[in-house]
Amino acid sequence: MEAADLQLTAHPQGTLLAVRARAGGRVNGVVGVRQGALMVSVTQAPEKGKANQAIANVLAEVFRCGKMQIELVRGQTSPDKQFLLVGMDHKHVIERIKTVLGA
Numbered sequence: 001m002e003a004a005d006l007q008l009t010a011h012p013q014g015t016l017l018a019v020r021a022r023a024g025g026r027v028n029g030v031v032g033v034r035q036g037a038l039m040v041s042v043t044q045a046p047e048k049g050k051a052n053q054a055i056a057n058v059l060a061e062v063f064r065c066g067k068m069q070i071e072l073v074r075g076q077t078s079p080d081k082q083f084l085l086v087g088m089d090h091k092h093v094i095e096r097i098k099t100v101l102g103a
Helices: 050-062 090-101
Strands: 008-011 014-022 029-034 037-041 070-074 080-086
Touching (some): 008 090
């Protein structure tokens, strides 16, 4: 799968991004794209929202933005999540993911 396969949805405030979380992993970072979702691994355990915050931090690094521009809108307790990337369009999201994945 490639960055172009990502499930992105336009939103009045930016872009909605599907994320598949892997909490309790060995590293913090993007590990690929699968079934339209960006695969993000974090070392934090999925307890009390710590993994969600770690995922938001990874996304802020990937998209070179402030943490306030990354909002979890769905999937607080599920590995399948949706994040709002405030102020970002589809093109910017795809380009950053391509860079991160080395595509």
